[in-house]
Amino acid sequence: MYQIMKAEKLADKIFLMDVHAPRVAQHCEPGQFVIVKLDEKGERIPLTICDYDREAGTITIVVQEVGASTTKMGSLKEGDYFRDFTGPLGCPSEFVHEDIETLKNKKMLFVAGGVGAAPVYPQVKWLKEHGIDVDVIVGSKTKDMLILEDEMKAVAGNYYPCTDDGTYGHAGMVTTMVEELVNEGKKYDVCIAIGPMIMMKFVCLLTKKLGIPTIVSMNPIMVDGTGMCGACRLQVGDEIKFACVDGPEFDGHLVDFDQAMKRSQMYKTEEGRAMLKLQEGDTHHGGCGHCGGDE
Amino acid sequence: MADMLKKVPVREQDPKVRATNFDEVCLGYNLEEAMDEAARCLNCRNAKCIQGCPVAIDIPAFIHEVKEGNIEEAYKVIGKSSALPAICGRVCPQESQCEGKCIRGIKGEPVSIGKLERFVADYALENDIKPVGAETQNGHKVAVIGSGPSGLTCAGDLAKKGYAVTVFEALHELGGVLVYGIPEFRLPKQKVVAKEIEKVKELGVKFETNVVIGKSTMIDQLMEEEGFEAVFIGSGAGLPMFMGIPGENSNGVFSANEYLTRSNLMKAFDDSYDTPIIAGKKVAVVGGGNVAMDAARTALRLGADVHVIYRRSEAELPARVEEVHHAKEEGVVFNLLTNPKKINVDENGNISSVTVIKMELGEPDASGRRRPVEIPGSEYDIQVDTVIMALGTSPNPLISSTTKGLETNRRKCIVADEENGQTSKEGVFAGGDAVTGAATVILAMGAGKAGAKGIDEYLSGREG
Numbered sequence: 001m002y003q004i005m006k007a008e009k010l011a012d013k014i015f016l017m018d019v020h021a022p023r024v025a026q027h028c029e030p031g032q033f034v035i036v037k038l039d040e041k042g043e044r045i046p047l048t049i050c051d052y053d054r055e056a057g058t059i060t061i062v063v064q065e066v067g068a069s070t071t072k073m074g075s076l077k078e079g080d081y082f083r084d085f086t087g088p089l090g091c092p093s094e095f096v097h098e099d100i101e102t103l104k105n106k107k108m109l110f111v112a113g114g115v116g117a118a119p120v121y122p123q124v125k126w127l128k129e130h131g132i133d134v135d136v137i138v139g140s141k142t143k144d145m146l147i148l149e150d151e152m153k154a155v156a157g158n159y160y161p162c163t164d165d166g167t168y169g170h171a172g173m174v175t176t177m178v179e180e181l182v183n184e185g186k187k188y189d190v191c192i193a194i195g196p197m198i199m200m201k202f203v204c205l206l207t208k209k210l211g212i213p214t215i216v217s218m219n220p221i222m223v224d225g226t227g228m229c230g231a232c233r234l235q236v237g238d239e240i241k242f243a244c245v246d247g248p249e250f251d252g253h254l255v256d257f258d259q260a261m262k263r264s265q266m267y268k269t270e271e272g273r274a275m276l277k278l279q280e281g282d283t284h285h286g287g288c289g290h291c292g293g294d295e
Numbered sequence: 296m297a298d299m300l301k302k303v304p305v306r307e308q309d310p311k312v313r314a315t316n317f318d319e320v321c322l323g324y325n326l327e328e329a330m331d332e333a334a335r336c337l338n339c340r341n342a343k344c345i346q347g348c349p350v351a352i353d354i355p356a357f358i359h360e361v362k363e364g365n366i367e368e369a370y371k372v373i374g375k376s377s378a379l380p381a382i383c384g385r386v387c388p389q390e391s392q393c394e395g396k397c398i399r400g401i402k403g404e405p406v407s408i409g410k411l412e413r414f415v416a417d418y419a420l421e422n423d424i425k426p427v428g429a430e431t432q433n434g435h436k437v438a439v440i441g442s443g444p445s446g447l448t449c450a451g452d453l454a455k456k457g458y459a460v461t462v463f464e465a466l467h468e469l470g471g472v473l474v475y476g477i478p479e480f481r482l483p484k485q486k487v488v489a490k491e492i493e494k495v496k497e498l499g500v501k502f503e504t505n506v507v508i509g510k511s512t513m514i515d516q517l518m519e520e521e522g523f524e525a526v527f528i529g530s531g532a533g534l535p536m537f538m539g540i541p542g543e544n545s546n547g548v549f550s551a552n553e554y555l556t557r558s559n560l561m562k563a564f565d566d567s568y569d570t571p572i573i574a575g576k577k578v579a580v581v582g583g584g585n586v587a588m589d590a591a592r593t594a595l596r597l598g599a600d601v602h603v604i605y606r607r608s609e610a611e612l613p614a615r616v617e618e619v620h621h622a623k624e625e626g627v628v629f630n631l632l633t634n635p636k637k638i639n640v641d642e643n644g645n646i647s648s649v650t651v652i653k654m655e656l657g658e659p660d661a662s663g664r665r666r667p668v669e670i671p672g673s674e675y676d677i678q679v680d681t682v683i684m685a686l687g688t689s690p691n692p693l694i695s696s697t698t699k700g701l702e703t704n705r706r707k708c709i710v711a712d713e714e715n716g717q718t719s720k721e722g723v724f725a726g727g728d729a730v731t732g733a734a735t736v737i738l739a740m741g742a743g744k745a746g747a748k749g750i751d752e753y754l755s756g757r758e759g
Contacts, residue, residue, distance in 0.1 A: 229535060274569065
């Protein structure tokens with residue numbers, strides 16, 4: 001059992017938790033993820049590591065309520081437990097292994113969309129700790145949905161918030177912001193984009209045009225997260241890769257996003273049913289013969 | 296008295312009924328049936344059956360106790376050689392092991408050794424008969440990586456010798472392939488696997504789940520920082536293979552590992568669990584091993600029409616005879632001498648069919664099996680909505696790539712001595728599928744035993 005040491009609501013349906021998992025905290029690096037399982041009957045869900053404290057033995061995760069399992073997780077309080085918490089999984093971000101002096105000469109741009117700010121944060125923080133300043137664009141639908149702003153400001157060289165509805169920062173999508181910075185004369189050697197697949201796809205289309213090598217962190221469906229099933233497989237260039245062991249970070253210009261997005265929709269109906277059952281509780285009638293119910 | 300030439304028949308669920316549930320197919324012997332079957336044993340002086348058993352259980356001795364009705368004594372005899380009899384009695388391919396060597400088998404049917412072992416073990420589980428552990432601890436710490444059959448056997452044997460053993464498991468449940476791979480209807484999880492592992496715990500073995508060696512910690516750190524003097528790697532061969540044919544990444548194409556993990560480990564077949572599974576209405580399972588049979592029979596129980604597509608003929612099917620027989624009884628259709636060429640998808644991205652080609656058997660290849668050859672122009676489509684690939688697995692490179700000085704061969708298997716499990720790295724032993732590639736439960740147990748013996752010799756040698 002893995003205890004929740006801190007639980008905090010960051011925005012509507014977005015929650016941050018510090019979880020006590022010393023083995024994970026001891027070995028994790030930016031870019032890696034964990035698999036969590038809430039209780040006996042729960043499913044295994046991958047979540048990117050948002051921060052870690054090796055001394056305290058804790059891992060910070062950010063959960064957005066998007067389905068039945070994450071909604072249950074959203075109701076967890078400080079002192080509650082996850083039954084299972086496995087990691088760190090996947091490969092660390094490439095720059096962790098690079099020479100610091102080489103890195104210092106690189107101009108890096110991070111682009112985060114929505115809760116993608118959570119996995120971007122430990123990378124930017126790691127770079128800051130190694131004396132490297134990077135530009136960070138964070139996009140969200142609206143001002144109230146923007147998360148980890150103070151934290152990000154503290155570690156980013158330049159911080160550019162954007163909102164789709166223009167309620168805060170620059171008005172418009174993250175891609176508009178990327179174009180704007182490049183038009184201002186900024187040059188980037190690498191772009192790291194993390195967020196919903198559709199956002200990563202459009203960032204990649206743009207950066208390909210602009211000639212900026214781009215790394216994305218893929219978030220396909222996973223089960224075990226250790227390479228034993230291939231649920232998370234992706235077409236990357238002419239190879240099939242398992243995101244859980246070969247990634248989750250890949251060359252964004254080689255990823256087949258359309259296929260990846262299609263695969264993400266595979267369980268849509270099952271997910272919808274699970275959500276309905278949770279919302280309607282005991283009043284959930286199921287199987288009336290008209291709606292498809294539970295069967 | 297029963298017919299001495301034939302096995303006492305074992306009770307099974309009716310095929311029509313069991314095809315709709317996940318309960319165990321084979322119901323096993325009762326005491327009377329077991330004693331009757333035991334009476335068929337000739338109690339050979341130079342028993343060939345023992346040679347056929349990879350862990351060399353004293354078969355005539357335990358069967359003699361069954362014949363007399365001394366089931367607890369019989370359990371003790373088996374316990375000297377095997378830590379997981381309730382499992383092995385169920386899943387061993389006895390026809391090619393112990394029973395394949397039984398003298399009774401020359402003129403009639405061999406003694407039903409597997410079913411008798413299972414009866415004894417189930418009796419011990421039901422009556423809570425404790426295994427015999429070590430009287431004193433020897434103070435040595437050993438780490439076992441993986442809680443599958445080889446790791447459990449190695450841990451059990453070392454604990455019986457007085458070692459302080461900790462087993463590290465990557466998944467959230469213990470048992471390896473016994474929990475995620477072999478389905479409930481062949482091997483009940485709560486009634487058998489969990490209880491059998493409980494017996495290993497009673498021997499003093501500690502277990503830590505959710506630890507991925509190579510990620511959560513490394514073997515070098517276990518030895519240098521956590522005080523483990525020896526390590527046994529029993530991490531198995533869990534990496535699934537795909538065919539590399541067009542359409543293989545379509546929605547509805549699964550590895551058998553994924554399909555079975557969802558159903559067995561995550562209990563997706565049970566609505567009260569959160570993990571979903573796409574059952575499919577018409578399912579093609581590609582492959583002919585036990586994993587293919589398990590996937591096919593699982594899909595069938597989830598309500599699908601199921602085709603097994605296998606490129607050789609029935610005689611070459613690597614699956615256990617009993618499982619093929621059960622699958623046929625339950626209504627699985629076999630498309631033999633057939634191989635998939637591509638998976639076809641409709642405009643919504645769903646599978647519409649699989650294009651297959653007919654095969655014929657050519658000259659024997661290096662392995663001695665006749666090589667399947669395509670018959671040109673014989674392609675045709677089978678209408679399916681789900682495809683499950685059960686083509687075999689290979690060892691996960693996670694451990695070998697993160698452990699200094701651990702030699703692997705070109706199939707990514709860890710190189711280890713067959714007699715004692717010693718690897719190229721001092722203090723590190725290995726066995727089971729991690730060394731051999733995908734094989735059987737009992738061979739993995741045999742390797743776990745050899746590893747325990749090797750570790751015992753290594754550590755007791757160091758004392759002097």
